[in-house]
Amino acid sequence: MATPxxxxxxxxxxxxxxxxxxxxxxxxxxxxRIVWELQVDALGFRALQQRCDGMSSxxxxxxxxxxxxxxxxxxTDESHYVLTTLGREAFEALRPLVSWADRWAExxxxx
Amino acid sequence: MATPxxxxxxxxxxxxxxxxxxxxxxxxxxxxRIVWELQVDALGFRALQQRCDGMSSxxxxxxxxxxxxxxxxxxTDESHYVLTTLGREAFEALRPLVSWADRWAExxxxx
DNA sequence: TGTTAGTGTTTCGGAAATCGAAGCACAAGG
DNA sequence: CCTTGTGCTTCGATTTCCGAAACACTAACA
Numbered sequence: 001m002a003t004p005x006x007x008x009x010x011x012x013x014x015x016x017x018x019x020x021x022x023x024x025x026x027x028x029x030x031x032x033r034i035v036w037e038l039q040v041d042a043l044g045f046r047a048l049q050q051r052c053d054g055m056s057s058x059x060x061x062x063x064x065x066x067x068x069x070x071x072x073x074x075x076t077d078e079s080h081y082v083l084t085t086l087g088r089e090a091f092e093a094l095r096p097l098v099s100w101a102d103r104w105a106e107x108x109x110x111x
Numbered sequence: 112m113a114t115p116x117x118x119x120x121x122x123x124x125x126x127x128x129x130x131x132x133x134x135x136x137x138x139x140x141x142x143x144r145i146v147w148e149l150q151v152d153a154l155g156f157r158a159l160q161q162r163c164d165g166m167s168s169x170x171x172x173x174x175x176x177x178x179x180x181x182x183x184x185x186x187t188d189e190s191h192y193v194l195t196t197l198g199r200e201a202f203e204a205l206r207p208l209v210s211w212a213d214r215w216a217e218x219x220x221x222x
Numbered sequence: 223t224g225t226t227a228g229t230g231t232t233t234c235g236g237a238a239a240t241c242g243a244a245g246c247a248c249a250a251g252g
Numbered sequence: 253c254c255t256t257g258t259g260c261t262t263c264g265a266t267t268t269c270c271g272a273a274a275c276a277c278t279a280a281c282a
Contacts, residue, residue: 006219007219012141012144014164018215020144021216023143026138028268029138029239045230045231053124054271058232058270058271071215079230086214093207093210096203096205100133101117101128101130102129103197104117104132105118108182141240156260166240166241167240168242169242169262169263170239170240173239190259
């Protein structure tokens with residue numbers, strides 16, 4: 001499957017609206033997680049894989065190619081993976097999820 | 112697969128950290144989109160399916176069960192689907208994605 | 223020069239998730 | 253009755269994901 005990008009038809013939407021492309025991109029397994037872990041610091045392939053609880057190397061590779069293609073991630077000279085400016089902005093956009101997740105946890109405790 | 116919830120081991124994490132449960136939940140296909148579309152207004156099953164560009168009914172049903180199980184969505188008396196308070200908060204946490212997606216689109220135009 | 227250990231990356235067969243068209247059960251109106 | 257529109261289920265085909273193994277390369281050490 002092609003990397004979802006704004007301006008192009010995407011799985012689940014033919015309009016190419018940026019938001020829909022983003023929802024497709026981030027709706028792929030491990031994608032959110034990878035962005036999350038890379039924000040902490042630059043990581044090599046195998047280290048990143050460990051941070052993601054030993055996710056499949058083939059899928060990790062696939063996601064990294066997609067994220068690089070989408071401009072969120074790039075490789076350093078030492079072939080470490082880092083977030084680009086765009087990638088860091090994406091992380092910032094995702095940050096409110098943390099506090100929400102905590103409220104979520106609290107809400108589910110009352111059952 | 113079981114519905115990811117904070118406090119429980121989740122796919123990709125045995126710690127049960129709320130954030131990891133959230134990343135698992137929202138990393139499932141169409142999940143982000145469904146929350147997004149339901150924020151606009153309450154929708155019946157088939158209407159919601161149309162809004163999601165004709166996504167598979169079987170998966171839609173599965174996602175709705177998961178989201179209801181996670182406490183983000185519930186069914187009204189007329190069996191329409193609505194976001195709960197928790198669900199609306201999740202939407203708010205996701206809202207920054209829109210402006211990011213626009214910046215993303217601009218950034219990719221310069222290539 | 224071996225050899226070992228550590229990379230990033232690829233391959234591939236099996237497992238799981240997703241798709242999508244078709245159909246079921248039910249309710250409301252002709 | 254019959255149609256029309258619901259919510260929802262079934263099931264076979266397709267796609268995605270998994271995970272262990274191996275490959276190719278580098279650096280360090282003997």
